[in-house]
Amino acid sequence: MSIKYSLIERGKPGVAGGGEKRWYAVVKNDGEATIDDLVSEIEKFSSLSESDIRGVIIALENVIHKQLVNGKIIRLDKLGSFYPSLSSGSAETEEKFNVSLIKGAKVNYRPGKRISDALSTAVFTKAK
Template identity: 85%
Template sequence: MSIKYTLIERGEPGVVGGGTKKWYAVIKNDGEVTIDNLVEEIEKFSSLSESDIRGVIIALENVIQKKLIDGKIIRLDKLGSFYPSLSSGGAETEEKFNVSLIKGAKVNYRPGKRINDALSTATFTKSK
């Protein structure tokens, strides 16, 4: 299977009227995979029951949430790493900075080597 893409035309950012426009490829998502789908697939490679697999996935989600809120980096070996980051406004001096300048937190994901290697071998097909 290949990754499907479509083309969109984009102008130059910050240029009035868009400047010189060019065509860029963007992924055309091909559906989604739910926890139910993942459980079904994992069952094929495991002797665990559906409820055991589902329980582990839900427990992993809960633990990841807790550790991210604690500011931890979660390294899942070949799967990759999840880590928290934040966005904030700036202050003129360190003394003038206060927590109200923090706009919010988000989760970043850095894929592991196996996932990166898999994507490096992906093929691409233009969507019709």
């Protein structure tokens, strides 16, 4: 298997009119893997039933949700870490800052070493 890519032409960021345009590779996604697909793959490597695996995945999702909304970093060993971050406006002083300046929160993901290393061995093929 390989990661398929296509080429796109982009201008230079921050330059009026784009400046000199150059060609860059972008990933051409090859479909997606659903929970059903993951459950089928996990079944091959374990003695757990489909319903057990699905139950663990759903429970993990619920626990991650609970921990993130409580401001926790979730470390999943070789899988990586999930952690919350904020986007906010600014105030002239600390005293003038209030919660209404917080525009939103999002979840960040930092892959573990094993997952990061997996992409270092990837093979790339130009999409047709």
